[in-house]
Amino acid sequence: xxxxxxxxxxxxxxxxxxxxxxxxxxxxxxxxxxxxxxxxxxxxxxxxxxxxxxxxxxxxxxxxxxxxxxxxxxxxxxxxxxxxxxxxxxxxxxxxxxxxxxxxxxxxxxxxxxxxxxxxxxxxxxxxxxxxxxxxxxxxxxxxxxxxxxxxxxxxxxxxxxxxxxxxxxxxxxxxxxxxxxxxxxxxxxxxxxxxxxxxxxxxxxxxxxxxxxxxxxxxxxxxxxxxxxxxxxxxxxxxxxxxxxxxxxxxxxxxxxxxxxxxxxxxxxxxxxxxxxxxxxxxxxxxxxxxxxxxxxxxxxxxxxxxxxxxxxxxxxxxxxxxxxxxxxxxxxxxxxxxxxxxxxxxxxxxxxxxxxxxxxxxxxxxxxxxxxxxxxxxxxxxxxxxxxxxxxxxxxxxxxxxxxxxxxxxxxxxxxxxxxxxxxxxxxxxxxxxxxxxxxxxxxxxxx
Amino acid sequence: xxxxxxxxxxxxxxxxxxxxxxxxxxxxxxxxxxxxxxxxxxxxxxxxxxxxxxxxxxxxxxxxxxxxxxxxxxxxxxxxxxxxxxxxxxxxxxxxxxxxxxxxxxxxxxxxxxxxxxxxxxxxxxxxxxxxxxxxxxxxxxxxxxxxxxxxxxxxxxxxxxxxxxxxxxxxxxxxxxxxxxxxxxxxxxxxxxxxxxxxxxxxxxxxxxxxxxxxxxxxxxxxxxxxxxxxxxxxxxxxxxxxxxxxxxxxxxxxxxxxxxxxxxxxxxxxxxxxxxxxxxxxxxxxxxxxxxxxxxxxxxxxxxxxxxxxxxxxxxxxxxxxxxxxxxxxxxxxxxxxxxxxxxxxxxxxxxxxxxxxxxxxxxxxxxxxxxxxxxxxxxxxxxxxxxxxxxxxxxxxxxxxxxxxxxxxxxxxxxxxxxxxxxxxxxxxxxxxxxxxxxxxxxxxxx
Numbered sequence: 005x006x007x008x009x010x011x012x013x014x015x016x017x018x019x020x021x022x023x024x025x026x027x028x029x030x031x032x033x034x035x036x037x038x039x040x041x042x043x044x045x046x047x048x049x050x051x052x053x054x055x056x057x058x059x060x061x062x063x064x065x066x067x068x069x070x071x072x073x074x075x076x077x078x079x080x081x082x083x084x085x086x087x088x089x090x091x092x093x094x095x096x097x098x099x100x101x102x103x104x105x106x107x108x109x110x111x112x113x114x115x116x117x118x119x120x121x122x123x124x125x126x127x128x129x130x131x132x133x134x135x136x137x138x139x140x141x142x143x144x145x146x147x148x149x150x151x152x153x154x155x156x157x158x159x160x161x162x163x164x165x166x167x168x169x170x171x172x173x174x175x176x177x178x179x180x181x182x183x184x185x186x187x188x189x190x191x192x193x194x195x196x197x198x199x200x201x202x203x204x205x206x207x208x209x210x211x212x213x214x215x216x217x218x219x220x221x222x223x224x225x226x227x228x229x230x231x232x233x234x235x236x237x238x239x240x241x242x243x244x245x246x247x248x249x250x251x252x253x254x255x256x257x258x259x260x261x262x263x264x265x266x267x268x269x270x271x272x273x274x275x276x277x278x279x280x281x282x283x284x285x286x287x288x289x290x291x292x293x294x295x296x297x298x299x300x301x302x303x304x305x306x307x308x309x310x311x312x313x314x315x316x317x318x319x320x321x322x323x324x325x326x327x328x329x330x331x332x333x334x335x336x337x338x339x340x341x342x343x344x345x346x347x348x349x350x351x352x353x354x355x356x357x358x359x360x361x362x363x364x365x366x367x368x369x370x371x372x373x374x375x376x377x378x379x380x381x382x383x384x385x386x387x388x389x390x391x392x393x394x395x396x397x398x399x400x401x402x403x404x405x406x407x408x409x410x411x412x413x414x415x416x417x418x419x420x421x422x423x424x425x426x427x428x429x430x431x432x433x434x435x436x437x438x439x440x441x442x443x444x445x446x447x448x449x450x451x452x453x454x
Numbered sequence: 455x456x457x458x459x460x461x462x463x464x465x466x467x468x469x470x471x472x473x474x475x476x477x478x479x480x481x482x483x484x485x486x487x488x489x490x491x492x493x494x495x496x497x498x499x500x501x502x503x504x505x506x507x508x509x510x511x512x513x514x515x516x517x518x519x520x521x522x523x524x525x526x527x528x529x530x531x532x533x534x535x536x537x538x539x540x541x542x543x544x545x546x547x548x549x550x551x552x553x554x555x556x557x558x559x560x561x562x563x564x565x566x567x568x569x570x571x572x573x574x575x576x577x578x579x580x581x582x583x584x585x586x587x588x589x590x591x592x593x594x595x596x597x598x599x600x601x602x603x604x605x606x607x608x609x610x611x612x613x614x615x616x617x618x619x620x621x622x623x624x625x626x627x628x629x630x631x632x633x634x635x636x637x638x639x640x641x642x643x644x645x646x647x648x649x650x651x652x653x654x655x656x657x658x659x660x661x662x663x664x665x666x667x668x669x670x671x672x673x674x675x676x677x678x679x680x681x682x683x684x685x686x687x688x689x690x691x692x693x694x695x696x697x698x699x700x701x702x703x704x705x706x707x708x709x710x711x712x713x714x715x716x717x718x719x720x721x722x723x724x725x726x727x728x729x730x731x732x733x734x735x736x737x738x739x740x741x742x743x744x745x746x747x748x749x750x751x752x753x754x755x756x757x758x759x760x761x762x763x764x765x766x767x768x769x770x771x772x773x774x775x776x777x778x779x780x781x782x783x784x785x786x787x788x789x790x791x792x793x794x795x796x797x798x799x800x801x802x803x804x805x806x807x808x809x810x811x812x813x814x815x816x817x818x819x820x821x822x823x824x825x826x827x828x829x830x831x832x833x834x835x836x837x838x839x840x841x842x843x844x845x846x847x848x849x850x851x852x853x854x855x856x857x858x859x860x861x862x863x864x865x866x867x868x869x870x871x872x873x874x875x876x877x878x879x880x881x882x883x884x885x886x887x888x889x890x891x892x893x894x895x896x897x898x899x900x901x902x903x904x
Contacts, residue, residue: 206494220631448631454857
């Protein structure tokens with residue numbers, strides 16, 4: 005007799021079946037015990053099992069024990085409800101691995117979310133958390149399927165890099181074996197450069213890889229390690245073309261999620277939410293930086309809230325004010341055309357305003373920035389000038405950016421690209437409050453346990 | 455007029471079309487220039503373009519320039535051959551990004567492979583290397599598709615860990631932000647423990663993530679960062695069940711590669727090879743460690759070749775002798791039943807010989823070990839005893855393995871698992887000699903440039 009591991013495959017029958025799983029809940033009434041058994045499959049991942057004391061004493065059961073049950077699948081009596089319209093009547097029970105009896109006291113209903121979150125390896129067994137693991141998987145599947153659907157090649161970038169790409173304060177440093185002794189290495193903050201290197205070889209390309217930032221802050225949005233989905237497109241000749249690609253992507257990913265994973269979304273009770281988000285992807289607001297500044301002024305969002313000081317035209321809008329703006333607008337917002345001094349050296353300036361760059365940040369309500377993107381500058385001299393403005397010497401540039409500049413020296417494919425924070429994106433999709441709820445094994449200041 | 459980026463879509467027609475790409479080769483004869491243009495699409499990724507000097511002077515062209523060509527797709531004259539049976543007759547040419555003229559001298563035909571490999575960002579533009587990026591993508595797609603096909607959930611493990619899982623010599627250490635000051639962190643060497651943590655929540659699961667080893671050696675098999683495909687199965691009650699899962703996996707992955715990517719394999723001229731490998735997956739040799747030792751003795755493979763000293767019954771067979779054995783056998787070999795003292799503390803012992811463990815290494819000709827695997831030990835006391843044999847104190851064990859031991863305290867799902875080195879696997883699939891040929895951006899002692 006084979007063991008059935010997905011309870012979705014169970015059917016009411018006189019033929020006995022065997023299932024295995026973890027005891028999630030135990031309810032005893034005299035000689036009757038009802039167990040809820042979890043297999044890891046979907047449908048709330050649990051099935052009800054009825055065990056009479058003749059078959060097994062209720063004292064044999066502890067929460068989280070791994071058990072093997074043989075019995076018949078039987079229709080539930082009228083008026084009774086469980087995960088399925090049926091339950092298993094056990095004819096034999098084997099406790100394959102008996103759990104310590106303290107699990108319930110370790111996780112009393114009163115345990116704080118902070119306590120549970122930092123006992124991660126046990127916490128993820130809760131239905132909400134295990135569903136989140138499956139939602140994360142589903143979102144990644146939709147991302148990957150989208151990128152393939154537009155003809156991209158997946159590229160696998162390295163984690164070790166020799167130079168900083170985004171600034172040094174939050175860079176992880178470590179020693180890497182050299183040819184003799186050791187050399188200084190960093191952990192990557194973005195794989196953008198590597199996608200740019202790969203593009204002339206394979207055309208449009210993407211990657212999904214961890215990025216690292218030594219964030220000391222303890223906010224609900226920051227991690228020291230996050231999953232980064234990045235891609236690079238060639239032949240992007242204007243900001244409009246770039247915006248079209250981003251719109252197509254946002255719509256495409258959410259569409260695939262709905263198309264391929266609606267059962268999971270329903271189970272997680274977010275199907276209606278994701279349908280609403282799909283509507284949002286069809287009504288995106290494009291807002292240039294100067295329009296955003298004006299909207300802030302109109303809406304009473306200040307640079308300095310205490311002294312009611314409004315933003316100047318070329319100010320960078322900090323994260324908290326930006327979020328306030330987006331939450332008020334209640335739409336997916338593409339922020340564009342940033343002052344050149346507020347963005348990275350590799351962003352192309354606008355043809356009609358050289359003091360602003362063709363960058364687009366995608367902002368979503370309640371979460372904030374989920375995508376950073378832009379058209380790449382193709383001019384070696386301009387790139388060098390802008391690196392020097394950041395205080396780099398010719399020697400620094402030659403050491404750290406020689407290969408990057410080679411991309412412009414040897415046939416620049418007029419590219420643009422984007423980086424999507426998968427964890428923030430998932431926070432948005434699921435309507436979660438804290439990023440740590442959506443990451444299976446989060447890493448942040450002070451936390452590197454399971 | 456839209457730009458066609460995949461040359462596979464070109465058809466012979468009187469309607470002019472526009473293509474863009476990189477100039478890969480330039481051949482001039484008087485007023486005639488033939489260009490080979492590369493787009494990153496398949497079919498050797500190149501198309502031939504004919505340019506008369508009236509349209510554009512040959513001096514305008516440099517290797518690796520990015521160009522836009524408008525013209526008609528025309529059948530090649532009888533007796534002429536190119537990548538396609540047609541070429542483009544240019545009616546206009548725009549050099550969008552003119553490459554520096556030194557590319558050909560930078561990459562003379564005489565340049566050594568070592569030189570090219572360490573100028574990686576340019577080297578990957580060569581047809582063989584760019585095909586390898588696509589083959590890597592294809593192998594990953596087949597792996598992922600296989601894991602989903604057997605009902606697994608994809609899990610995303612962290613790179614930062616707080617403890618060693620495989621021994622400390624080759625562990626990368628770094629400082630991670632703490633709640634105040636910094637804490638010691640390591641880069642993961644395997645995600646096995648995290649898959650084991652996730653399994654009771656989601657059932658069978660897998661991951662594809664980088665693993666890190668601070669390897670100082672400069673061999674053709676070692677990297678400091680490698681892509682690791684790992685998975686974990688529940689309900690594995692015997693070595694036979696575990697071996698069946700591994701056999702099914704090896705056959706399944708190669709089958710999917712053939713089924714989904716035969717055009718790419720043909721283009722890379724390895725279709726026949728992969729068909730042969732598929733045959734090998736149906737004729738796997740299972741060899742217990744003691745049988746392997748006896749085979750070594752018979753075949754004259756010695757522990758000490760100089761002094762002709764044969765292996766003792768419980769010796770660990772070092773890598774080079776192991777490879778010699780596998781190459782001689784010429785088959786996929788599952789090495790099993792290793793002496794307990796040669797393997798990790800978490801491997802289950804055999805029910806019929808407690809001095810040997812239910813581990814299986816998958817070895818393939820010319821590459822060696824591509825998979826390490828085994829049944830997990832479910833007994834807390836035995837795990838603690840074996841950790842103590844390694845010299846760990848109760849305090850060390852409590853600090854480093856508390857959560858791992860919790861997995862056995864709270865319902866052990868009788869699991870086994872495996873880790874497949876994607877880079878070595880790809881070396882085997884493609885019949886490459888050096889692992890650095892198959893990794894797009896390899897990392898090894900002394901090399902962390904692009």
